[in-house]
Structure formats: C-alpha cells, structure tokens
Amino acid sequence: MSESQPKPPEQNPDPNSAPQGDPKGDEQEIKKETKSILDFIKPEVALQLQDMGFSKNVSEKACLFTQSNIEQAVEWISQHQGDPDFEEPAQIEVSANQPPKIQMSKEEAAIKAKELQQKMRKIHEEKQKELDREHERLRIQNAKEMAKAREAEKERQAKIFVEQKKRREKEDAEHRRQVLEQLERDKAERLGKKYVPPEQKQKVYTKEENIQYLIRSIKTVYNPFRAGDTMKVCFKTMRLMLNNVIKNPNEEKFKTIKLSNPNVHERMGKISLAVKILEELGFVKNDELMTITNVDTNLFKETIGYLDEELSKLE
Numbered sequence: 001m002s003e004s005q006p007k008p009p010e011q012n013p014d015p016n017s018a019p020q021g022d023p024k025g026d027e028q029e030i031k032k033e034t035k036s037i038l039d040f041i042k043p044e045v046a047l048q049l050q051d052m053g054f055s056k057n058v059s060e061k062a063c064l065f066t067q068s069n070i071e072q073a074v075e076w077i078s079q080h081q082g083d084p085d086f087e088e089p090a091q092i093e094v095s096a097n098q099p100p101k102i103q104m105s106k107e108e109a110a111i112k113a114k115e116l117q118q119k120m121r122k123i124h125e126e127k128q129k130e131l132d133r134e135h136e137r138l139r140i141q142n143a144k145e146m147a148k149a150r151e152a153e154k155e156r157q158a159k160i161f162v163e164q165k166k167r168r169e170k171e172d173a174e175h176r177r178q179v180l181e182q183l184e185r186d187k188a189e190r191l192g193k194k195y196v197p198p199e200q201k202q203k204v205y206t207k208e209e210n211i212q213y214l215i216r217s218i219k220t221v222y223n224p225f226r227a228g229d230t231m232k233v234c235f236k237t238m239r240l241m242l243n244n245v246i247k248n249p250n251e252e253k254f255k256t257i258k259l260s261n262p263n264v265h266e267r268m269g270k271i272s273l274a275v276k277i278l279e280e281l282g283f284v285k286n287d288e289l290m291t292i293t294n295v296d297t298n299l300f301k302e303t304i305g306y307l308d309e310e311l312s313k314l315e
Helices: 043-051 056-065 070-079 106-190 207-221 230-247 262-269 272-281 297-314
Strands: 032-035 092-095 256-258 284-286 289-291
Touching: 043 056, 043 070, 043 106, 056 070, 070 106, 106 207, 106 272, 207 230, 207 272, 207 297, 230 262, 230 272, 230 297, 256 262, 262 272, 272 284, 272 289, 272 297
Parallel strands: none
Antiparallel strands: 032 092, 256 289, 284 289
C-alpha cells in the first residue's frame, strides 16, 4: 500500500486580510458587461408586438419591462407613448453571473398573442363605433343647418320676387300715366286749350284684391316644378284653419294660430306671403302668435273660394 501524500502545511491567515469570498474584505470588482436586450426577453413575443405595428425598439422595451407578458406589454406601450425616450433602444448592464430568464414557449406566446389581438380588435371596434356615432351626429346636425339655410334662402328669394314685381308694376303704372298725360297735352294743344293735369290719386286696393294678389304670388314663387308640394300643402292648411274659424266662431282656440308650432311652421308659417294673407283676413301677429277678434265671414269664404280654385288646378 502506498503511503498517502502529506498535506501541505496550513498557512497562517493574515489577520488584516479577509478570506476569499468574504464580503467584509476589500470590495471585489464586479464584472459587468453590456448585453443585448434579446438575452432578457422572449423574442417571439417581441415579434408578435411588431406584427401589431409597433417598432422593434418599443416592442423589445415593452417585453423587458413586463417580463415578456404580451398583454402587459401592450398596456405598457399605451401608458408610455408620450415618453421622450419612447423610441430609443434599451442598453442593459448586468453582472456576468446573472442567471438566465425563463422563456415562454412558442405555443404559450401564440395563445397570448391571439388573446391580445382579440382584445385590441375589440377596443378598435368600440372606438370605430364611437367615431361612427360622432360622424352621424355631425351629419344630422349639418343636414339640419343646411335645410334651415335653404328655407331662409327660399324665403329671401320670395321676398325679392315680390318686391321686384311691385316695383315693375309701379314702373309700368308710371309709364302709362306719362303716356296718357302726353296724349292729353297733345289733345289740349290741338284744341288750343290749356292743359290741366288730373289729380294723381293712388289706387286703393280692397282686401279681396290684396288676398288674390298674394295667392298669385305664392303660386308663382312656389311653383310645383321648383318647390314640389309646398304651395299645395300651404293652401290646404290655410283652408282648413279658415273653415275651423267659420264653423266654430265662438271657439277661441281656432282664432289663435301658433306659428312656432313645428307642424304649422312647416306647412304654412315659413311662407311670409301666407302670413300676410292671414293679416289681410284680420289676424294680428304678436311674436309667434296670430289672433283674430272680429271675423269677416264673407271675406273668409271668398278666400276659401280662391284657395279652392287654385287647388283644383293642381289636381
């Protein structure tokens, strides 16, 4: 049997030095190295985020700060989009003996990615629905404003037409007067007489004539080829109101017309010429109300007759 080798003599430890590995001794230099971020994340999860449209740097940083949990990574991206260094790459310094991270399997990552895609799709659909609702609200609002503007423009054009027609009639009347006056002057000169001009008297129109003129004006302005059934609806509505007053002379509700009522406004109140007809009949306008105290039954019946005559031509 061979003799065992003698052990080397133990050296007396230096009392001023600490044993190897003793943290109480001189500080040991910890070796550090800069590693790629891919060493600490699950690359397949980062690729899943990139497939969703996020940049490579953002996807890798999100995985780093959420331990490659794809759902938490998307949440992290959502919360840090406004950070100044959002798109900057991450550099990691670690000790050389840092243990490796546990990686998620490809199957688990695929399942998580699918769940997250469904969640993101649902969020996108909700946002799109809200956007569609807002667009529809704005479309309806714009349509109402445009319809209101068209009505205002139609009313303005109607007023212009009436004013132009009155001006032409006045000019024609003045021209006829001047022609007749010149004829009278020529006649007086031939007979050796002094011409004496007749008194200028402005013709006073009756209520019946004014109402007929206004009905003709409505007929011209709201021609069916241009305004559809506007004139027909207006005449029928006015005829119904006048009939109610004649049949129920003691009922105050029939003697009051609320122009702000949407139904009344749409059918008749928006036409200023129709309101003038009511004023000729004796209605007095006070803000949005028109009331009548003394009813001229004969005038009401004559007006209904004029309306019936025009309505018969539309049938």
